[in-house]
Every structure is written in C-alpha cells, then in structure tokens.
Amino acid sequence: MTIWNQMRAALPDSSIEPEETQRLFETYQLHGYLAFTCPQALQISDEALVHFFARLAAANGCDSPAAARDNSAWMADSDFCFFNIRATGSGTSMGNFIDAAKLLPIVRASAIHLGPFTDYDFENIYAVRSVETISPNVVSPKWLSLGFSPADQLRAFIEAAHILRKTVGFDLEPHVAQYARLVFMRPALFRWYQLSADRASLAGGLSSKEMLQESQQARITGQVEHIVQTALRQQNLDSLEIRDGDSQSLRAQKDQLYFRLIGELIGQGFWPIPSQVWSGDGVPAFKEYNVSGNYAVFDYRSRSGEDHGRYAYHVMTPFKLYNDLPPNRCPSGSEGQINPAAVDFFSSIFRKWRDEFGFDFVRYDSVDHIFDSVQPQDPARPCSDRPTPAILETCVRRSRAGGRPYIGNFAERMGLELDSYAALGFDLILGTDMLQHPNRALVETAFWIHDQLQRINQARPARFAVPFCVDTHDTGNEHIWGEPLVKISGSRRMRLRHFLSRFLGCGLSRRPKYEVIGAQDLSYGLYRANVSDVNLTWVGDRDYNRAYHTLEDIYDFFRPMLSAGQMQSRFINEQYAWWQISAQDEWLVALVSLDTGASEGQPLPPVEIPLPDGANQWVCFDFSAPLGSPLSSLSAVLRVENLPYLGFRLYHGSRMVEE
Numbered sequence: 001m002t003i004w005n006q007m008r009a010a011l012p013d014s015s016i017e018p019e020e021t022q023r024l025f026e027t028y029q030l031h032g033y034l035a036f037t038c039p040q041a042l043q044i045s046d047e048a049l050v051h052f053f054a055r056l057a058a059a060n061g062c063d064s065p066a067a068a069r070d071n072s073a074w075m076a077d078s079d080f081c082f083f084n085i086r087a088t089g090s091g092t093s094m095g096n097f098i099d100a101a102k103l104l105p106i107v108r109a110s111a112i113h114l115g116p117f118t119d120y121d122f123e124n125i126y127a128v129r130s131v132e133t134i135s136p137n138v139v140s141p142k143w144l145s146l147g148f149s150p151a152d153q154l155r156a157f158i159e160a161a162h163i164l165r166k167t168v169g170f171d172l173e174p175h176v177a178q179y180a181r182l183v184f185m186r187p188a189l190f191r192w193y194q195l196s197a198d199r200a201s202l203a204g205g206l207s208s209k210e211m212l213q214e215s216q217q218a219r220i221t222g223q224v225e226h227i228v229q230t231a232l233r234q235q236n237l238d239s240l241e242i243r244d245g246d247s248q249s250l251r252a253q254k255d256q257l258y259f260r261l262i263g264e265l266i267g268q269g270f271w272p273i274p275s276q277v278w279s280g281d282g283v284p285a286f287k288e289y290n291v292s293g294n295y296a297v298f299d300y301r302s303r304s305g306e307d308h309g310r311y312a313y314h315v316m317t318p319f320k321l322y323n324d325l326p327p328n329r330c331p332s333g334s335e336g337q338i339n340p341a342a343v344d345f346f347s348s349i350f351r352k353w354r355d356e357f358g359f360d361f362v363r364y365d366s367v368d369h370i371f372d373s374v375q376p377q378d379p380a381r382p383c384s385d386r387p388t389p390a391i392l393e394t395c396v397r398r399s400r401a402g403g404r405p406y407i408g409n410f411a412e413r414m415g416l417e418l419d420s421y422a423a424l425g426f427d428l429i430l431g432t433d434m435l436q437h438p439n440r441a442l443v444e445t446a447f448w449i450h451d452q453l454q455r456i457n458q459a460r461p462a463r464f465a466v467p468f469c470v471d472t473h474d475t476g477n478e479h480i481w482g483e484p485l486v487k488i489s490g491s492r493r494m495r496l497r498h499f500l501s502r503f504l505g506c507g508l509s510r511r512p513k514y515e516v517i518g519a520q521d522l523s524y525g526l527y528r529a530n531v532s533d534v535n536l537t538w539v540g541d542r543d544y545n546r547a548y549h550t551l552e553d554i555y556d557f558f559r560p561m562l563s564a565g566q567m568q569s570r571f572i573n574e575q576y577a578w579w580q581i582s583a584q585d586e587w588l589v590a591l592v593s594l595d596t597g598a599s600e601g602q603p604l605p606p607v608e609i610p611l612p613d614g615a616n617q618w619v620c621f622d623f624s625a626p627l628g629s630p631l632s633s634l635s636a637v638l639r640v641e642n643l644p645y646l647g648f649r650l651y652h653g654s655r656m657v658e659e
Contacts, residue, residue: 002053002163011050018045020044038517053163072462075465076463077510080513082517083114086117086138097140097153111360113363118132121177126316129182133242149245169362169408174319178315179262179272191272192271193211199269220270227261227268228261280308282384284298319346324336331383346395350399351398368414370389396409408427442500446511454507454509468500499592502552506562521540550623554621564583574596575596589650591609608640
C-alpha cells in the first residue's frame with residue numbers, strides 16, 4: 001500500500017472524496033500539470049491532496065521513473081526545480097513536506113532538487129546539525145498527530161514526486177554546523193582547537209600548527225568523546241541523534257542534553273575549526289577570543305596573506321578528510337594525508353537516503369573550487385580543507401554502488417570546467433547563467449557551451465550537461481546579486497531567461513532548465529528563506545503564470561524535435577541574437593532581443609534572417625498563445641520588424657509535399 005493510501009485511510013471520512021479531488025485529478029490527467037499559481041496550489045486542502053495522490057498512484061504507479069535505467073543518462077534529459085521544504089508555508093506557518101507536495105503538480109520540471117531538510121542551526125538549512133535526523137520544522141504537526149512520522153512524511157513527498165514521474169535529489173554538504181550532533185557523536189571526523197583556561201591562547205601554549213598535529217587532535221577528540229559518552233550513559237541514552245521511533249519525551253531529553261553539551265564544551269574551551277575561505281589554503285588559525293560575545297575568533301588568510309575573514313562562513317565545520325593540515329598554507333611533506341574514516345563516512349551519507357527513501361540523484365554543495373584547491377604536482381593531495389577531485393570521484397562511484405547505476409550526480413560549480421567535472425563521473429555542473437543578465441555575453445557563452453557539449457558527448461553513453469539556470473537558490477546572496485534575481489530582473493528579463501533555457505540547446509548539447517519554486521508566478525525570497533525562518537514571498541502573478549505555462553506548452557510540443565536537432569547557424573550582436581535548429585524535414589529559428597542594460601529599450605530595427613533551403617511552410621510563435629500564426633509569401637529571407645525590447649520569437653518551418 002502506498003503511503004498516500006495509508007494517509008487516506010487515516011482521514012476521519014476516508015471513504016468520502018472531496019469534490020475538489022475530482023477537479024484536480026481530471027485537470028492533471030488532461031494536461032499533465034496544474035496551471036495554478038503557488039498561492040492557489042497551497043490552498044489545496046490536505047484531504048483533497050491525499051485523495052489526489054492516492055488516485056494518481058493507482059493510475060500511474062509510484063516507482064521512480066529512473067530506477068529501471070541502466071545508467072544516469074536521464075539526468076541530461078531532465079529539468080530541475082529547487083525546493084526548500086521549510087519555505088513552502090503560508091503566513092506565519094512554516095512549510096512542511098505535505099505543503100510542499102501541493103506545489104509538485106504545478107512544477108514544469110521533471111527533477112526536484114531538495115534542499116537540506118535535516119536538523120539545522122542558526123535558522124540556516126545549510127548549517128546541518130545532523131545528517132540523519134529530519135528537522136521537526138519540516139514536519140506537519142497534523143499528520144504527525146495522525147501517526148505519520150517525519151520519515152513517513154518525507155516518503156510521502158518523494159512518493160508524490162515519483163507518482164508524477166519526477167525524480168528527487170538529495171543535497172550533500174562537505175560540512176556541518178560547528179556544534180552539530182554529528183560533531184559530538186563522531187568528534188574524530190572533525191578538527192578541533194582547545195583554548196586555554198583564560199581563553200587568551202590555545203591550551204598548553206601551543207600554536208595553531210602544533211595543535212593541528214595528529215597527536216594533539218587525538219588527545220582532544222578523546223576528551224570530547226569522553227565528555228559526551230559519559231553524559232549519554234548518565235541519562236541511559238546511546239545517541240544524541242533523534243530517531244524516527246523516538247517518543248516526544250525522548251526527543252526532548254536528547255535535545256536538552258545536546259544543548260547542555262554545547263555549553264559544557266564551550267565552557268571547557270573545545271571549538272570545532274570552521275571551514276577555510278575559498279581563497280585560502282590549509283585551515284583557519286586561532287586568532288583571539290571575543291569575551292563579550294563568548295566565542296572564538298579565527299584567522300582566515302588568503303594565499304597572498306590577506307585577511308579574508310569577511311568572506312568566511314564562521315558557523316560551519318568541514319569533515320576532516322585529511323590529517324595534519326597546517327593553518328593558512330598549503331600542506332607540504334607528509335602533511336595532508338587522506339583520513340580514510342572521514343572519507344568513508346562522507347561518501348556514505350547519501351546511500352542511507354538513497355536506500356531508505358528512494359532518492360534518485362545527489363547534488364554536491366560547495367564543490368566550486370576543487371581543482372584550484374589541490375597541489376599542481378599531485379592533484380590527489382589537497383591544498384585546503386575542501387574535498388579533492390579524487391574524493392568526489394569516490395563519492396560518485398559509491399553513490400551508484402549496490403546495483404544503482406542510474407543514480408545521478410550534480411556538482412554545484414558556478415563555472416565552466418566541463419571536461420574536468422565530466423571526467424569525474426558527474427552528470428551536470430551548474431554553470432554561470434545565474435551570474436549574468438540575458439545579454440550578449442550570456443548568449444555567447446551559451447553558444448560556446450553548446451559547442452563544448454557537442455564535442456564531449458560524442459562518445460559518452462550518458463550525456464554530460466550544463467543546465468541553463470533561470471534562477472538558483474542563492475542568487476540573493478550578497479556575494480552574487482544581493483537581491484532576489486526576480487526583483488532585479490523584472491518580469492520581461494525573467495521571461496527571456498525562461499525562453500533561452502528552453503530553446504537554446506538541442507541534440508547532444510541539450511541543456512536542462514534549472515529553476516526554483518515560485519518561478520512560474522514571480523514568487524521570490526528563496527535565499528533569505530534558506531538562511532532564516534521565513535517563507536517565500538508568494539506573489540501569485542496570474543499573467544506571468546499564464547505566460548509561463550504557455551511557453552512550457554510550446555516547448556513540450558517541440559521537445560522531440562529539439563532532442564533530435566542540430567544547431568546549423570547562428571548570429572549575435574549587442575542588440576539581438578538568432579539561431580537555427582534542424583531535424584530531418586523541420587526547422588526552428590529563434591530570435592531574441594538582448595538586454596543592453598537599458599530599463600526601457602526601443603523595439604529592434606528590422607532583422608533579416610536567411611532561411612534554410614527546403615522549408616516551404618512557416619509558423620510564427622509570439623508566445624501570447626499556445627498556437628502559432630502561419631506566415632505567407634516568404635522568400636529566402638525572414639524579415640522581422642518591431643520585435644519589442646527583451647522580446648523573443650520562434651519560427652517553425654516544415655516541408656509540405658504537394659500531391
């Protein structure tokens with residue numbers, strides 16, 4: 001029995017199907033999606049949702065659409081949408097797995113990138129306190145009271161995605177929150193400083209380098225383990241991790257002890273060492289103690305010796321993947337040797353979620369600088385505390401072990417080292433689209449990516465791809481845009497980004513669309529929602545939502561042609577770009593007005609595009625409606641007049657054979 005059938009049976013009036021369910025079911029079966037705005041979708045009642053998925057499960061089954069594959073080729077054929085479960089609530093009520101499931105039928109992407117959902121700290125979902133305890137903040141109290149545990153509710157979300165023929169990805173971080181539950185249970189997997197009694201220096205008068213030596217690390221982790229295990233024994237507990245079957249009183253007991261231990265370890269001067277900055281080598285050194293704030297301050301140096309503490313994420317501690325890393329410099333001699341226990345643990349995290357819950361792919365966070373964080377003469381040896389390419393290659397291989405060759409691997413790299421990441425076994429890297437407006441530079445880069453993918457994928461059984469990022473979950477970061485991309489760009493630029501994501505790639509160079517929840521109706525605020533306990537700002541723009549689904553419908557119609565097509569010719573200048581794609585006896589010509597930096601630009605002057613030989617029937621799509629308009633009296637040149645600033649057109653040519 002599916003989890004949704006179990007949930008239906010738990011409803012007080014389980015045999016009575018709400019009228020709302022029939023409308024949802026018929027609409028979904030007719031179109032393959034629900035064209036609701038996000039606020040409209042979130043208003044679906046839990047009862048109607050449960051009956052909806054139970055009925056769809058009977059019709060579609062609930063197996064993963066990827067599980068029967070013999071490799072991960074499906075990744076490059078998918079499109080991706082990022083979900084933050086906590087941010088899917090309404091008003092002052094935070095979201096949960098059941099709320100988030102209401103958004104799945106309105107998403108026009110076939111793969112769900114699920115942001116971290118385990119226990120977290122500092123209101124930041126990426127500051128994970130546990131890699132095995134589901135956060136109580138993403139669990140529905142209503143369904144918990146009906147007997148559905150946190151694990152049950154996660155299974156319900158994943159099963160719902162699979163019922164809709166969508167895959168689901170797990171977000172894996174190479175770090176945890178500084179005083180995470182895992183840090184207490186497995187202290188030897190991390191690095192530590194122990195401060196002196198007066199907090200003015202390190203214990204025993206040691207330097208940072210001396211305390212990082214393995215003999216000192218073993219001494220410190222032994223003391224930490226003794227403190228933690230003694231406290232656990234005194235309360236007849238075996239772990240600080242909260243398990244799915246734990247009673248509320250047992251959960252409260254574990255939480256109380258966990259927070260007490262944080263105070264005890266800080267009081268005794270034990271501090272896990274934070275992650276090094278991107279521009280630095282080794283690990284941060286101890287700098288001083290902030291007495292008024294009661295916290296240790298660390299020294300983060302760039303490779304040129306500059307203080308880069310302003311770029312640090314002070315509350316994360318990385319896995320100790322290597323031993324004897326020195327402070328603020330690249331290891332030399334025997335320093336920086338692999339720590340097998342930590343590598344084994346890190347590379348096994350995903351497999352728990354894969355095997356117990358049915359995740360289909362893994363997305364690796366913070367792997368942006370892996371090739372400039374290794375020693376040139378020996379790439380297997382690190383320069384910093386980040387995973388090396390060799391370690392990530394191990395993770396990729398282990399993700400597919402145990403008869404799971406279909407598991408996808410997605411690297412969060414905002415860059416263009418396509419060959420290097422492809423060689424490690426990754427299916428996708430994130431690319432750079434989110435860093436640029438839809439201007440000439442972005443499209444020129446996209447043409448370059450097209451050519452590289454064409455070359456790389458000639459002999460690969462599973463295509464490698466670079467998604468086109470309409471938006472990502474962290475574009476609001478102060479180091480990227482500083483504001484939500486939707487607010488900076490406005491609706492016209494976002495529509496242009498959407499068009500480019502769908503029609504700029506084809507054939508071996510087909511690029512998945514990558515978007516975030518709320519993309520269809522201009523909802524925003526995801527970065528803020530990732531780092532604080534707030535929901536997205538649900539805009540619910542109905543006009544944009546209608547235009548979004550119209551574009552998706554047109555794309556769906558041409559998707560088979562785009563999958564088989566080849567780009568034949570292209571042109572670009574500061575004002576506009578066009579390109580032609582052919583597949584057998586069909587042609588597509590795309591024209592876009594590019595962002596020149598003007599807030600209100602003028603329509604394009606007349607543009608003339610040479611048409612391919614063979615087509616004698618053309619239809620123009622202006623995306624105001626799903627259907628195009630036939631063109632007549634075309635010569636060898638297509639002349640387009642008065643294309644609005646930031647506008648776009650698509651022309652479909654075919655060969656009509658006269659009888």
